[in-house]
Amino acid sequence: MTMKGLQRWRRKRIWIPLFFFVFVYLNNTSFLVEAKGNPFLLAHRGLSQTFPMEGITGDTCTAKRIYKPEHPYLENTIFSMEAAFDAGADVVEIDVQLTKDGQFAVFHDGTLDCRTQAKGSVREYTMAELKKLDIGYGYTADNGKTFPFRGKGIGLMPSLKEVLQRFPDQPFLIHIKNDDPDEGRQLATFLSPLPSSRLEKITVYGGDQAIEVLQQRLPNLRVMSKQTIKDCLIPYIAAGWTGYVPKSCSHTQLHIPEKVAPWLWGWPHRFLQRMEAQDTRVILVAGGGGWSEGFDSAKDIERLPSGYHGGIWTNRIDRIAPLLNR
Template sequence: MWSRIGIGLLMIIAALWTRNASLLAKPIGEDVKIIAHRGIHHTYSREGLTNQTCTATRIFPPEHDFIENTIPSFEASFAAGADVIELDIHPTTDGHFVVFHDWTLDCRTDGEGVTRRASLDYIKTLDAGYGYTADGGETFPLRGKGVGMIPSLTEVFEAFPDGQFLINFKSNDLEEGAAFAALMVAHPEWRERLWGVYGAPGPIEETLKALPGLRYFHKPALKACAKSYLLTGWTANVPADCRNRTLALPISHARLAWGWPRAFEARMTAAGSDIILMGEYGSGDPGTPGIDDPETLARVPDSFGGYIWTNRVEIIGPALKGEDAVWAGGRQ
């Protein structure tokens, strides 16, 4: 009897292995694509990082003069190999959207106050590089180099007729989503350049009302997919929570996905979902770690044909082409 039970268990294990064996799955056959987070920008120490940390005051010693979320940064990112650029937006008091990361202007610029409580005209007077320092305030290497460079979303779309962009909503304001959707509806020529949206659920849901089928992701949706797939993915079926979605998966946790890498990617592709492979999440880090160095890039499966998220497109773009890292466009 025990031998029959043992044989039965082995058969079950073999069946599970066969269903989830990546070696038996065919590669998607597409090249990996790059999402450049904030464009080419200055990275910083993530040690002790919180949502209130002014990251401009902890940058590493500058190797270039590009400033995040600006037109020159985006141009250099596409030149370095970006397929999609992630950018951050805030509504302004005079009916525009400004491309800027922080909730307030105080950290990075010579302005002050909550970003969405300022007008575009005021923001256009500011120096986008004012607050950056790598030595605790001894020097400010970008000061004076970003005056008037914080763009509106309209300027970005007009500057890159062939670019694709992932929009990050910085609040959970439903009106923000409605205003963004209205802008996109008013400019149908921009629709194909809008790769997707992410952030808080509120504005995303408002945007989807006007733009159904748009790629999106937010934490509740990602958690729902992860939970459902962890419980049922061993059957090789894709749960509803993971269908027609954009899935952001940390490379540190990817091996936990049933069928990773080939079988998992094949299932999600067949279910209409895109995969974004993120960097390795550290304990307590509220940011968005990326695949930012050759060592982490080497952990991306050769067969992977989805998207990788990076903070260092100037390194990762050339590396994917087998080229040496360069500062795309050089120093400004």
């Protein structure tokens, strides 16, 4: 190689990587994307009693460790959902459990021992029997010295049918708690008679098996599971720097832990723009996303990227909505 050829080659070795880095930066920077308004708010379990997250496991009875109550609402009740929507929630998250008579009860736990005076699993009771229980029975903020909601939760466990009848136009995120294919089939059967305009405002998430069956039977329903998130984000992380968005990211929902989000190509505004183009909703979950951590205080809101307009997960819609002028 001649001296001039060697010099040209050396210049290429400098410029080619530089062009590459400039391309990646410009293709993924959020500075060139106009931010759109405020976040939309997802109220976890409606307006509920909250509790410290430290030391929680899958077996922890959270009703026995609540903070001193600041409001009268119990999670997953009609009243808590009304309060959440009135406060400014755009979407309310609820939990469903299959009952003995094939209905879906709106209740967080698979068993009744923690929150009610009954024993055993929800599946062992009919919806009518569940209506007789006191869902506020087990709540205490002082290690069992007092039970501020005991006697006040009788008849407050609703069915999914009641919820959708009471809120015919409001958006819901339904959490199917058991990763059981049969529950996915039964939920599909329950939802299938609803008009497409109503199904457009419903998202369902849960275990991989239940969601896979549900998606097969209702392909136009927005769903989410760990597997659907992986199917979207793994190829996006591999190739999203080019602007490529995999088909698996279309018409779904992504719950992104706060600690993971900054590592996504184009975060925040370019990433949100790409997902919105695919009709996909992005919900930012506080911290590592381990145990339903939410943006629940003014300090939490301060951590949001400037101009962030995606969704945020909150356990205290009553505190957060006023901070965002809702």
